[in-house]
Each structure stands twice: as C-alpha cells, then as structure tokens.
Amino acid sequence: MKTISILVPCYNEAQSLELLHKEIVRVISTLENYKWEILFVNDGSRDNTMEVIKGLREKDSRISYVDLSRNFGKENAMLAGFDHAKGDAVIIMDADLQHPPAVIPEMIQKWEEGYDDVYAQRKTRGKESWLRKKLTKSYYRLLQGSSRVDVLPNVGDFRLLDRKCIDALCQMRESGRYTKGMYCFIGFKKIGVEFETQDRVLGESSMSYKKLMNLALEGITSYTTAPLRWATFIGLIVSFFAFAYMIFVLVKAFLYGDPVAGYPTLLTVILFIGGVQLLTIGIIGEYLAKVFVEVKNRPVYIIREYKGNEDE
Numbered sequence: 001m002k003t004i005s006i007l008v009p010c011y012n013e014a015q016s017l018e019l020l021h022k023e024i025v026r027v028i029s030t031l032e033n034y035k036w037e038i039l040f041v042n043d044g045s046r047d048n049t050m051e052v053i054k055g056l057r058e059k060d061s062r063i064s065y066v067d068l069s070r071n072f073g074k075e076n077a078m079l080a081g082f083d084h085a086k087g088d089a090v091i092i093m094d095a096d097l098q099h100p101p102a103v104i105p106e107m108i109q110k111w112e113e114g115y116d117d118v119y120a121q122r123k124t125r126g127k128e129s130w131l132r133k134k135l136t137k138s139y140y141r142l143l144q145g146s147s148r149v150d151v152l153p154n155v156g157d158f159r160l161l162d163r164k165c166i167d168a169l170c171q172m173r174e175s176g177r178y179t180k181g182m183y184c185f186i187g188f189k190k191i192g193v194e195f196e197t198q199d200r201v202l203g204e205s206s207m208s209y210k211k212l213m214n215l216a217l218e219g220i221t222s223y224t225t226a227p228l229r230w231a232t233f234i235g236l237i238v239s240f241f242a243f244a245y246m247i248f249v250l251v252k253a254f255l256y257g258d259p260v261a262g263y264p265t266l267l268t269v270i271l272f273i274g275g276v277q278l279l280t281i282g283i284i285g286e287y288l289a290k291v292f293v294e295v296k297n298r299p300v301y302i303i304r305e306y307k308g309n310e311d312e
C-alpha cells in the first residue's frame, strides 16, 4: 500500500489545528487505498500548539511530529518536514485552513496519472488588501522577467510532491531558502489543480508587510543573480552618458571659452552617481551577505523532539 504524508508547518496555530485535523480526517477517510501520515512541524510556537499536537496524537496514531527548538521560519520548517516525511508522496498544506483538504483527492488522482508535482492554483486570492494584491502581481512579473526558470504566479506551497521531488528538495541544504523557486528548479512533471482560497479561519496571518518584503528580497536574491547584471548595465549606461557629456563640455570650453558656471549640474550629477553607486554596493552586499551565511554551513533547523510512527 502506498503511503501519503500530509505535512503541516505550524507556528502559533493552536486554535486551528483541531479543526484542520477534523477536516483532513474527513477527507482521507474516503481514500481507503492509502496509508496516511500526518506530520506536524511545530516551528517554535509561542502558544500551546505543541500540547494540541500531542493531544491529537494520542487520539490518532497516524500523527507524527517534529518539534523545532525555536522559530526557524516556514521555509526551514518545511525542510524539516521533507527530511522526516515517510510517504511515497507528500502533501504540503498550511495549518490555517486556507488550503482546503477537499482538493486532496483530485491531487492524488493526478499523481496516480503519473504527475510528480501537483500544485494547487488559487482561482482568487481571498480577502487581501488591494495593495498586497498589486504588489504580489508586480513582484511575480519582476521575478519572471529576471530568470530562465518559470515561477508560477498564484501558486503557493499547497501541493503534492512525489518522493523523487522530496529527495531532490532534501539535497538543497542552503539556509536562505526560497522553496517556491526550488519547486521550479527541480523540474519534473508538473500539473495544476484549481482551488478557491478561503480566508484564514482563526488566528492571524504571521506574514506582515515587512516579512513579505524580506521574503520578496530573499526570493529575488536567492533565485537569480540578475540584479548584479542590472548593476553592470546601469554602470555602462551612466559611463556612456558621462563620456558623451565630457566631450561636449570639452568642445564647448575650447570653442567658446569657459565661464566656470554649472554648479547645479555638477551637484545633481555627483548626487546621482553617488546614489547609483550606493545602490550597486547594496546589491553586491545582498549577495555577499548570502555567501557569508551559506559558508558558515549551519544546520537549517534544530530539533527538540521527533515522534514518528511507532508501529513500523
């Protein structure tokens, strides 16, 4: 019998977990030809998420959990899940019920048809502010434009991955993780299924604008080195204009003499070039910082406790 793992990273999700578990059980009880593992990764929650998970595990032996020593962020928590999931396929979903378990049967059907990566695609983005929608949209356009590998918009972490994909993802141990880019990087046969995003039922989204902004920057810098190239181009263009302007100034000085004026031009040009230089150094710094973090080669997450399925 094939085993399917459902992987749920949880950070302060005590309120949602019981409901989520009920929903999952309702759906998987209709799928009798599989063995199930429900793997919760507690990402250093500050509330009693861990107690709730332990409580659920007492009632349902299919539940296993990984308890991380502190909050490592969703991306790292997911890697902890990939490392411990036992299934022939792994379904990743959020704990807040924004990812409806009702889509699971359709995902499995596609998997059985031979697809390795069945991603769930949002038809709408649910209740989100206008600004957030606009920002997300232009962000994806930027990301898409700056690299050769496709990043799919409106596709999140809600997906079913074959064992092959999981093994591939486990090989990527970098600490600055951008898993959305990794799904695309590993390739394999992909297909989407559509779903309607629900609004977060309980609790609050931990993704503030600041966190999203950081994730976005992380996304670009870990996904592509295009900004470094942009920096080169900006340098080239500015040098070209500077050179042309120099010729112009020289010729003017020779032909008409030089009445030493042009303080405003001088100031704006210096400020402009200074700005460009700082920006470029900043871009280089972003990548340098990444190299710094990666060469330390620290573990991506640290485990306090792992409880797997005992009857194996």
Ligand code: UDP
Residues within 6 Å of the ligand: 008, 009, 010, 011, 012, 013, 043, 071, 072, 073, 074, 077, 093, 094, 095, 096, 098, 204, 205, 206, 207
């Ligand atoms: N999450 C996590 N670690 C974190 C932040 C979030 O494991 O540091 C989990 C969270 O419990 C949820 C999922 O990641 O299951 C998505 O988080 P959230 O709903 O806050 O994000 P959003 O849906 O707003 O993108």
Ligand code: MG
Residues within 6 Å of the ligand: 094, 096, 098, 200, 205
């Ligand atoms: Mg959410």
